[in-house]
Amino acid sequence: MKSTKPRVVNCPQCGIPTPYSPLNEFRPFCSERCKMIDLGRWAAEDYRVPGAPIDETADPHVGE
Ligand SMILES: [Zn+2]
Numbered sequence: 164m165k166s167t168k169p170r171v172v173n174c175p176q177c178g179i180p181t182p183y184s185p186l187n188e189f190r191p192f193c194s195e196r197c198k199m200i201d202l203g204r205w206a207a208e209d210y211r212v213p214g215a216p217i218d219e220t221a222d223p224h225v226g227e
Pocket residue numbers: 174175176177178179192193194197
């Protein structure tokens with residue numbers, strides 16, 4: 164069965180579960196406010212991106 168439920172992530176700013184979907188223009192934040200707060204922190208500090216999710220394909224483990 165396929166689920167059509169949107170993926171939910173916690174807002175990095177306030178921790179509120181937020182739908183991570185194209186409909187949420189502030190994703191991964193819950194709101195514009197949280198997004199702006201985070202952007203302010205980026206400006207204040209040299210805050211780096213934690214890193215993009217690693218999307219590794221299964222390595223070809225060839226067996227005999
Ligand atoms: Zn938030």
